Amino acid sequence: MVLGRIGHALAPHSHDSADKTDAALETSSRGMRVLAISFAVLMATAAVQAAVVVASGSVALLGDTLHNLADALTAVPLAIAFSLGRRAANRRYTYGYGRAEDLAGIVIVALIAASAALAGYEAVRRLLEPQEIRNVGWVAVAALIGFAGNEWVARYRIKVGREIGSAALVADGLHARTDGFTSLAVLLGAGGAALGLRLADPVVGLLITVAICFVLRDAAREIYHRLMDAVDPALVDDAERILATVDGVRRVESVRLRWIGHALLAEVELLVDHDVSVVVAHRIAVEAEHRLIHDLPRLRAATVHTDPDGPDGADHHASLTPHRVSGRDPSRRG
Template identity: 30%
Template structure:
């Protein structure tokens, strides 16, 4: 897992590095041509690209720190440095938006003509093409490694595509005689940039505050754990993000008498299934708790079939009938009397009886005689508890057993 984590972070680090170099190239080209042509829109776009450089640099530094191994000071690792970098990106985007608004308002008040317009238009087209390729590349790598900062940086590059298109339209408008429109275009780009910056900033702050921003993951964990055999209940699921990874914890309810070894086996199996399903999951903490059942199913071997007036048999596997009752809140909710299907077998009749009780989902069997060693172990393995009858009538015996179990 450690090697896999390191490879993912290294891949994201490489993507951020390439992004920085490409944006540096775009920023210099747009800045030089913007100054030479006198295009406010292109200069603003250049400033925007320089902000991308600092944003990509922040992601690079964040991912670099994230690769550090946990230590005494940071026992949960350095993953949140990546989220902190994402917050830095958002702040840079917002500041850049303010800068572009200021420049745009100046341009609207004092429109200027553009020199070398064809070169300025060519640079705007180049910016559109490169930004589109860069956006797709960073989002693809970000999704592969589960990096929110790289994904947000990719979306920011996608914003660059639209802003460069608007800049192109503004420069084209100035070229045909409407110089004020390039400043209007810059103003529109600034508003879009600030919206994206605020959105990314909100997500980063929520992650840093350990807010649950992945409700789908919570439902997925609950579904996997609930459907696992031996799990009686799932509750207190908590999920938080730390950089590109997810940390989770949950409580599993099992049968009250579950042996420690069996509980540990269930815990490890559930953890393995959840990690297999959720690729971003780094660590999951599972706490096993004995679940108190609201409805107890109690079985009793019977001599005859007279409803609640029946008599309990002193034979386990040879009993002709079994009463199976559901008891809740100190009352018998329902009961049924079934023929013992194991009577047709000559051998292993006790084990067949246990199998029958298991299929009926019995929690307790009432019996005052001795059960052979094989069926005793089988009952224990299936977590079916054996209690001696306590009471006079069958109804009293059933209710006393339920009270004793739930104490």
Template identity: 30%
Template sequence: MTAAAVRDPAITARLLRRAVIASTAVAASLILVKTVAYIATDSVSLLSSLIDSLLDLAASLVNMLAVRHALTPADDEHRFGHGKAEPLAGLAQAGFIAGSAVLLFVEAARRLAAPEPVTNTGVGVAVMVFSILASLALVTYQRHVVRRTGSVAIGADSLHYQSDLLLNGAVIVSLLASRWLTLPWLDPLFGIAIGAFILWSALQIVRLSTTQLMDRELPDAEREQIRAIALAHPDVRDVHDLKTRAAGPQAFVQIHIELDGDMTLRRAHAIADAVEAAIRHEFPHAEVIIHQDPAGLERHGLG
């Protein structure tokens, strides 16, 4: 979750649902046109793009289920909510993407052993230009959603479609090179290069997902903002033991505030409520837990 991802929960839910619907629709459309183009061209590099779109559709469907689950309110069995469904979906996406890279390597190796000429390159180029435009529109919208929601699942999907932009561009280069240079082995070589790039994007998605699954702290800027909010209350002498983590669209914040040791419990409780409200105003999706300590006590903590 980022500082820019301050938002209303209802708006977040609506943006996430729209993003997964858009991703699914784009993937289905690209599968249709790329299938026609592959049949017409018999190009390995275009096959790589088709396989990638098939995996895009599978990943989008997984995202749809994950986002729906992540937005489910906390219940008796999941008191911290269901936000980790999103990074789990990211890992599933990485598995899909890595699998597509392996399939592509196998087909490219077969074509290298027995090169075949690429035909009807004009159809292939036209389809890939359409794919680039559709992917660019989707990525632009996904980036908007990620800025507003901090969603890991949509972020992983966006990263994949960003790699698709380069992939589709490489396919165009491969088709044109195969046509102009009459070198049939160029097409499978491009396929292998594209497969390596797809595998790299899978590793990036794994990194993003494991960050949340391992309960990594929120960015330093957000932690400093939380400290500043707590210290802005005139009765808070100091803060310590700030612990944060994110799970999908939700953040969790635990912090100790130091107060005058002689004040009443009722007053300390009121101050903690005020600090909590101030933090939640800036981080609406955060669950905040505040512990009150007398100022000046020796303490041992992580930050």
């Protein structure tokens, strides 16, 4: 039946050309490069701080060093994820291996939690058994080095993360920026120690532990959203506006977006005039996908389904109604 074929015209024209494949590989390569450089910078920073911890006995600086070390180690699971993400999709992993970034995120959350627990333990122990801080000047210098190293890494990760569309890399950059400010907090402990306040150092250590816990909360929330296929609602609004401008689209029925690693995928349902040919419906779907891929940032592929709008009273999905989940998609119009 002509109407039925028009109503279910599918156009999964993915634009998976050699250029898009090369672009995907390039984004992963840039991500790997950022991780390698930032790992080296943060490990060098942590090494300098660790040496001062041994010489000074500062528990605040110890907490900051552990935090910086954990931040450096987050590069390992992310590097593995970027490497896996370059593999081609296959019959088992039909969407590819981009989800490895989300698994890496879980490892990152665990590392942050471990650094918070260890820093908190050491701070409490020093509160119960206060100790004099030695080489206070070196503690202050190490704190400044920690801030400078983290701020440089933060800017680098955030810049490249936004350019390649990697939320994990951007989040890791924001994490590094927070680490930089906790490094500055160590200066307070060093200043208090210089004034003879023996509890200043462990108190600042506890404050740093609290700061790490806030970072942990934000990181866990970000990973939870990715695991639950959450996207910014503004992206859905943008996609609907783009689709509404396509010639031949009467109404945007639904838009579903999901992240696979640092790539965005879309599934779209459109209403078109019920008496157009299959060829015309197909052309509308192709144009809709083309507009989305070019105008929606970081969208790599879209599957567009066209449904007939009319005639009045017709239900082109009647046979599917009993099989569909109750309730309507919040993005669905009408």
